[in-house]
Amino acid sequence: MKIGIVDTTFSRVDMGGIAIDELKKYAGIRYVRKTVPGIKDIPVSAKKLIEDEGCDVVITLGWVGSSEKDALSYLALSIGKIIAELLTGKHIIDVTVHEDEAEDEKGLLAIAENRVREHVRNAVDIVRNPERLIKKAGTGQRQGTEDVGPILR
Secondary structure, three states: EEEEEEEEEEOOHHHHHHHHHHHHHHHHOEEEEEEEEOOHHHHHHHHHHHHHHOEEEEEEEEEOOOHHHHHHHHHHHHHHHHHHHHHHHOOEEEEEEEHOOOOHHHHHHHHHHHHHHHHHHHHHHHHHOHHHHHHHHOOOOOOOOOOOOOOOO
């Protein structure tokens, strides 16, 4: 198994470094890391990691500013990522932190750290242990913040 990691220079946190640290702790899986300038550059790099590098899943690590222009860039990333998934038939896990999710840098760092680590585990489980994800279905999991739990019937 090989995981691709795409991060950006726009990010204010070394999310790629966090992902690699978590991969080493969680699964010891081979990885390939690519860094691009911004989030709109992510989809093509993710696609190339799958097609040219033989990655089984890719984790994309983006950072979005708080302006309307940034929100539109995130929309472009999302559409491009989905197209790349459909073209390759492989999962591309979007791990994005939005500047307006926290009031200060400490809060943003905590969100980034938690979100990256949890999604690294999700990416591994999608390929290696899908039954782990099935057990979590409907449990209100959140990455980057506290889980909200299920609504019981």
